[in-house]
């Protein structure tokens with residue numbers, strides 16, 4: 001079934017933007033790259049924007065790559081200009097084609113041509129024949145351990161460059177947790193095809209769109225706005241690959257029915273069958289079905305192409321049903337690791353229930369608020385260690401799925417609840433007697449742009465005991481965590497509002513490799529609240545309350561999380 005083009009497809013990789021001039025991080029690729037470029041220029045003592053003679057556009061240059069940027073590109077310095085080269089490795093000498101100079105910022109975007117001298121790090125043979133052409137993967141030429149170490153460096157740099165925190169406030173970044181699957185991990189792919197040239201004119205003239213040939217069906221060609229034809233994508237799961245083959249075949253047969261280009265949905269769905277209940281057909285090879293042996297169970301996997309159909313995924317024994325086109329994490333293999341990590345760390349370390357998966361009798365933290373909950377992934381998988389959980393998402397459809405997922409996993413309705421609401425107005429609506437901040441942990445997993453300042457302001461005013469911030473953009477995460485630690489200055493336009501003091505310490509930081517072979521890293525930051533003013537009475541928490549007034553909540557403190 002056709003779908004709308006995903007937000008990041010068909011967009012130019014580097015577009016000129018004025019945002020880079022603002023002090024606050026927007027976490028965009030361009031801003032992150034520019035930060036790396038500036039540091040490299042400073043190291044070689046070159047002024048940004050210095051006039052120099054640069055090679056003509058589309059000419060070939062030979063470059064020595066010195067490092068990898070946080071965007072996954074190789075960086076080289078030549079004659080006072082930084083060159084950005086995709087698909088390169090530090091230590092390579094490469095030939096590249098000049099694409100565009102940014103003279104204001106002294107860097108040049110290039111297209112990769114070939115390697116003249118191989119780096120010692122370039123030890124892997126890319127599995128994909130489209131590698132260096134397709135824009136999807138950046139790292140197939142690098143060994144996996146190298147990818148993980150580089151991603152740890154991305155997290156370190158993000159906090160150095162975008163948190164505005166002194167080094168002493170940022171703990172050592174832990175080693176990146178690798179994905180069990182390095183290839184064949186993506187449970188969702190969305191290849192697309194474009195309308196034929198002249199389609200707009202034909203439509204304007206009321207004519208039917210004419211396809212002279214089947215268009216390329218695949219992903220964006222690196223550095224262009226063109227779609228390249230891709231028959232197989234080795235980061236897709238086996239079921240997704242089966243779906244890709246059959247969808248390509250179907251589109252080829254039915255191309256005349258399309259009046260425009262389209263994005264295709266390929267989403268894996270799993271049926272779990274207990275071995276002792278499996279019949280002889282369960283394991284039979286059937287068209288379009290992939291069967292995996294999972295100990296006590298078989299997993300029968302198919303690829304769904306209708307965005308409204310239900311897809312099912314299992315994370316450990318938790319089951320999640322979602323509309324196939326809705327957001328759900330894309331690398332199922334790493335999800336048990338990340339949820340276990342959060343269960344082990346979200347409560348105070350000394351009261352950690354470790355791996356026993358049940359509510360801790362000794363932790364004073366009893367409640368969890370999952371802001372940006374989506375269809376309940378964290379609310380459901382973390383619920384065993386909390387007495388009550390509340391998931392909030394702006395999308396009513398996601399909240400309907402989350403409620404259904406809680407039911408599917410037999411979570412009681414009175415202790416696991418969901419609310420469709422804007423997280424930016426969340427904490428003013430929370431009843432602090434039901435969710436006392438001193439007994440509550442908040443999980444945040446916002447979109448790439450991070451949290452709104454309003455959200456951070458409210459979170460600081462509410463002041464939960466612990467915060468677990470999960471993010472697919474460690475640069476906006478670093479900015480937001482910086483605010484939680486340092487505090488937030490008042491908005492100029494809000495009369496009478498004072499400085500909101502930072503009240504958190506970063507307990508731990510690390511990346512999880514949700515997307516092997518690419519430059520993306522998922523960051524998990526655990527924050528603890530600094531000691532509350534007036535908490536010292538033996539056996540009692542005297543909290544400042546949500547509105548800033550001291551209020552004796554009379555909670556018994558068993559174990560101190562601060």
Ligand SMILES: C[S@@+](CC[C@H](N)C(=O)[O-])C[C@H]1O[C@@H](n2cnc3c(N)ncnc32)[C@H](O)[C@@H]1O
Nearest residue numbers: 372373374377393394395422423424445446447
């Ligand atoms: C990265 S997804 C995370 C979803 C979920 N934690 C998961 O792992 O499946 C971000 C979620 O934030 C939600 N969202 C975006 N803006 C929001 C807002 N202002 N208030 C509440 N939720 C919001 C989106 O609907 C989306 O479900």
